[in-house]
Amino acid sequence: xxxxxxxxxxxxxxxxxxxxxxxxxxxxxxxxxxxxxxxxxxxxxxxxxxxxxxxxxxxxxxxxxxxxxxxx
Amino acid sequence: xxxxxxxxxxxxxxxxxxxxxxxxxxxxxxxxxxxxxxxxxxxxxxxxxxxxxxxxxxxxxxxxxxxxxxxxxxxxxxxxxxxxxxxxxxxxxxxxxxxxxxxxxxxxxxxxxxxxxxxxxxxxxxxxxxxxxxxxxxxxxxxxxxxxxxxxxxxxxxxxxxxxxxxxxxxxxxxxxxxxxxxxxxxxxxxxxxxxxxxxxxxxxxxxxxxxxxxxxxxxxxxxxxxxxxxxxxxxxxxxxxxxxxxxxxxxxxxxxxxxxxxxxxxxxxxxxxxxxxxxxxx
Numbered sequence: 430x431x432x433x434x435x436x437x438x439x440x441x442x443x444x445x446x447x448x449x450x451x452x453x454x455x456x457x458x459x460x461x462x463x464x465x466x467x468x469x470x471x472x473x474x475x476x477x478x479x480x481x482x483x484x485x486x487x488x489x490x491x492x493x494x495x496x497x498x499x500x501x
Numbered sequence: 502x503x504x505x506x507x508x509x510x511x512x513x514x515x516x517x518x519x520x521x522x523x524x525x526x527x528x529x530x531x532x533x534x535x536x537x538x539x540x541x542x543x544x545x546x547x548x549x550x551x552x553x554x555x556x557x558x559x560x561x562x563x564x565x566x567x568x569x570x571x572x573x574x575x576x577x578x579x580x581x582x583x584x585x586x587x588x589x590x591x592x593x594x595x596x597x598x599x600x601x602x603x604x605x606x607x608x609x610x611x612x613x614x615x616x617x618x619x620x621x622x623x624x625x626x627x628x629x630x631x632x633x634x635x636x637x638x639x640x641x642x643x644x645x646x647x648x649x650x651x652x653x654x655x656x657x658x659x660x661x662x663x664x665x666x667x668x669x670x671x672x673x674x675x676x677x678x679x680x681x682x683x684x685x686x687x688x689x690x691x692x693x694x695x696x697x698x699x700x701x702x703x704x705x706x707x708x709x710x711x712x713x714x715x716x717x718x719x720x721x722x723x724x725x726x727x728x729x730x731x732x733x734x735x736x737x738x739x740x741x742x743x744x745x746x747x748x749x750x751x752x753x754x755x756x757x758x759x760x761x762x763x764x765x766x767x768x769x770x771x772x773x774x775x776x777x778x779x780x781x782x783x784x
Contacts, residue, residue, distance in 0.1 A: 444505055452512035456520070473545045473582065474526040 436498075443498045446491040453484050527582045528770065532761035536579060537754045540566040547753055548578040550736075557747075567595075567751035573738040574605075577753060578731040585757035588720045588732065589640075592623065593752035594706075595713050599626045600738050600746065604718045607733040609725050618735060619726070622670055622703050623716040629705045631693070637704055640719030641671070644699040656700070660684075667691060669701035713751065 433441070457480065464477075536546035540559050543549070550556045555572035579588075590604060605618035633644040636653060643653050650656040660666065660681055669687040678684050685696070706714040726732055732755075738748050762770045 441504070445508055448505060448508040449512055452509060452516055456516040459520070460523075473580065474523050 439494065440498050443491065443494040446487060446494055450484070450488050450491050453487070457481065457484060524771075528762060529583050529759060530762045530767070532759050534582065534585065534757045534759075535754065536757075537752070538577075539752050540568060540750075546580045547755060550575045550577050550750060552576070560749075565751050567749045569747045569749050570736065570738065570741065571747050573741045573748075574735045575750075576733060576735050578733050579755050579757075580731045581727060581757070583759060584724050584727065585732075585759045586721065586723055587758040588722055589756040589758075590718045590720070590734065591752070591754040591756075592716045592718070592736075592750065593709065593713055594623075594716065595749040595751070596624060596738075597712060598744065598746045599624070600741055600744075600748065601625065602716075602748065603737045604716075605735040605737060606720055606722065606726055607728060607735060610728055619720060619722075620737070621718045621720065623718060623736075624706060624714075625669070625703065627689075627691075627693075628669065628699065628701065628703070631699075633699070635705075640702060640704060640717070642699075642701045642704055644701075646697045653700070656698070661697070664697035665695060667693075667696050667699040669699055669703060671700050671702045 460475065460477075460480075536544060538544035538547035538549075540549070541561070549559070550568045550570065552575075555570065556575055557569035557571065559566050559568055588606070592604065594602070596602060602623040603620050604623050605620040608615070608617040608619070610616075628644070631644055633646050634648040635645075636643050636651070638653050641653050643650070643656055645656075649661070650659070660677070662681055662683065665683045665685060666681070667685050667687055673681075673684060685691070687701075702719070704717050704719075706716040709715055720726075722732065736748075736750070741748060
């Protein structure tokens with residue numbers, strides 16, 4: 430098995446980040462809808478603020494990585 | 502399967518697990534839910550004392566934080582993930598003038614002017630100072646001038662007919678009261694000299710360090726006490742305002758109980774939980 434070069438490694442990281450962003454965004458929408466419908470008190474167990482800060486940060490990182498991967 | 506799909510499936514499973522965890526937290530499967538507020542750091546479930554114009558801001562001391570009540574009554578809310586049927590409220594307070602204190606829970610307000618409470622005593626100086634033989638169980642206390650009964654159950658099932666029994670915040674069946682002529686309701690100036698027993702739905706507060714005390718108050722509750730998904734508690738200290746005194750509160754711990762959800766009733770419980778939420782959303 431050949432060791433991964435930097436480009437391949439970055440591509441895998443980019444795919445992981447992209448998939449995480451897609452799934453987490455759907456999850457965020459679902460949680461917001463449930464909370465808005467007053468479906469239990471989700472906000473007590475779950476910090477929306479922290480989650481959205483991480484999600485936005487992760488999205489920005491994915492965007493940067495995508496530019497980097499495409500340019501190679 | 503491509504790498505992208507495999508990663509996506511893994512993340513979907515992870516987020517579904519998080520969602521299941523959040524729902525299970527809301528379901529309170531263990532039947533026991535504990536919330537605590539020590540005033541140093543806000544609590545997600547227990548509010549600060551209010552209204553603001555009767556209460557001091559949070560005071561940060563060396564090892565703890567507290568709020569002072571200057572004008573009574575003061576309130577605090579406990580947010581509820583589900584309906585609970587029993588509550589134990591542990592309150593750490595400082596009442597330097599030993600004022601009479603009560604804790605009450607508000608009934609559901611059907612109209613804005615509804616103002617009904619279930620009230621329980623927190624502090625009763627005369628009982629606190631009593632040196633009679635004392636036992637308690639599940640929030641019920643019994644004081645005996647001379648020790649005769651080793652449990653409250655034994656006392657209740659064999660009420661001594663010739664001895665005088667004082668009821669403090671406790672009710673016997675009307676039939677029992679008719680049969681026993683020596684049962685006397687509590688009054689503030691009651692004379693203990695010719696009394697033999699006191700039974701009360703009240704636990705005397707425990708003394709902590711530096712004048713702080715810890716009171717435990719038990720409530721039997723149900724849906725008719727829930728206001729906007731919360732139990733609303735009131736701390737009443739009659740006479741505090743007129744005497745220009747203060748009472749400090751440094752810790753509130755609320756233990757809420759409901760029937761435990763075991764595996765057999767889990768699906769039924771989950772279904773009823775979702776149905777109630779859907780109904781509440783549609784109505």
